[in-house]
Amino acid sequence: MFIRRPLSLCLFAFSLLSLPGTAIAADCRASQHNVAFATRLVALADREYREFNGHRIGDDGHLLKFGSAESETELLHDPVSGEASPTQSGRFAWRRVWEYWITLGRHVDGEPLHRKLVFVPELLEDPGTRERTREIELAKVLEGLVAEDDRVRSALREAAVRAALNDSAWSAAFISFLMDRAGLSGEQFRYTATHSDYIKAAFDGSDSYAYRACDPATVKPRIGDLLCYSRGNRPLKRFADWTRAVQSSRFVSASHCEVVIDVDAPARKIDTIGGNVLQSVARRRLRLNEAGVLSRNHSPEIFPQAEEKDCLTSKYCKRQNFNLQYWSVLLQLK
Template sequence: MNMNLSKLPGVIFLALSLSIATVSAATNCRSAAPNIAAGSRLAELADRELREFNGHRIGDDGHILKFGSIESENELLHDVETGVPSGNVSGRFAWRRVWEYWIALGKHVDGEPLHRKLVFVPGLLGNANSSARAREVELSTLLVGIGGDGDADIALREAAVRAALNDSPWSAAFIAYVMNQAGLRREQFQYSATHSDYIKAAFHASDTYAYRACDPVATMPRVGDLLCYSRGNKPLKTYSAWEAAVQDQNFISASHCEVVVDVDVGALKIETIGGNVLQSVARRKLRLNERGVLSRNHSPDAFPPADDNNCLIGKACKRQNFNRQYWSVLLQLK
């Protein structure tokens, strides 16, 4: 019997369509050959950024192994070979390198760098008890008033940019920078200041798009993939939740993605590199299970929630696990 799917009730049609699409996507995710050359290039670029930035390192237990430079500092970038601070690295300072990430995004999204916003509270500088509401001003507007060539205006312009970098999440700009450095065109990658835009594009990927969306609990990660988690008040905890959510034309979701830079099948570990992790570029190690896919032990639902308040005001305090996230979608490099 032939079935006309378009005549099914809307909810049933959507569910059946998603089920068929899920089976097809899962097959592609398992059977597609890896793009070794492109994956290695992306891993190399991300690792170079980590080393030049002097970024953080996070172990597979989610604990910080090394705390490096952060976004707004004027610490020198580091020589990629020697690992020592160097004034000869392009950008010189950590904050200027973050600005470069936004400039790279601006090559694909017009005006994006200057659309950064600064948050301020009228009167707060002079009155610590000011009850005025916080307001925002766009960086482009602020820079108009400080366009002179004198030292004061130059200092104010740099200070304004550094403040805007502090107030703007830049993890998606970091990914954009890596993709731009790798030479990906717009039809290959959806450049955006929001991770969920290019994640959604991977779910509806054309043949020319560089990534396909896969389930991280069913797909072995490969070098060059993007591993993503959902965050915020209503996180998308599973791949199926993403599948349903991206059907909405106006879909947007707080999220974060990192480049897979190493896969150690023998040790059942992978390593990823992402931006704006604790205000820095960071390399983290994550665990795989015996099937070679991401361990469910990284999910916040695997353990009782941490008592952050007790850690703040009490004596008892457990070490925070920065790997405990809803890692719910893997973008597989084609």
């Protein structure tokens, strides 16, 4: 039977559908996604973690395994045997991080050599100097390295690059590396050294973009998704904070994202892999609640982080929970 509805009610319903948040919520309930791409991305991330010999973080936020770090000359590992191997491309952990930047440079011109070295003039000679900290681009440092001995010149160049890697946050470069290897174009993914750039692109909602922005408090994660947290002095603690913040033309926010590589619904657990986590590539386990979405147990608002200074000044030291973050946006693979 046809029921006539008041025009005002119809207009109200239409206005709700027109709201960005409502449209986002509807899209995030989509059941289909690019399984083939997700599988490829997961395999790439897992292989990178294995080759790097990265850290492992448990669902309680405690460090289970400490692996290789960004600036070390530890050998990369064979991803199958788990043994250190001198035949892996790049050979060392630091050289693999440099490869992340080189890959990003194929999409963002000059990005690798824009890395900066942090220094204090005369600090080597005078430990008490009050000179302020300064920065210099890697490109200028490499240009200034002059040595007749090829070995000396090569050693200086490698040392400069390793120092620049140590002074540069590379987690977004790691994500860009994975997306490049998985085959995404510049229209499908925003290649950048800043996480919030590609997060904003997901909010902007281009049909060709590979990801859409969703609320991890209400949307179940799937393999191939990117789970992100906000950090810094003014973190965006909830998805609603992101939806407001990205409206600014000058939007930028300190953040970090990791690839969801496994979803164990019966156990209510997911595994993620991210770069530059404690200066390494890390595999992390997180908890889900009974609804299958990210547990609130990982929120700093529920369980405040232990004070780091207590471990320095007190006899007792509470183990730090590395999973306590404002996990406030999920980039869902379309």
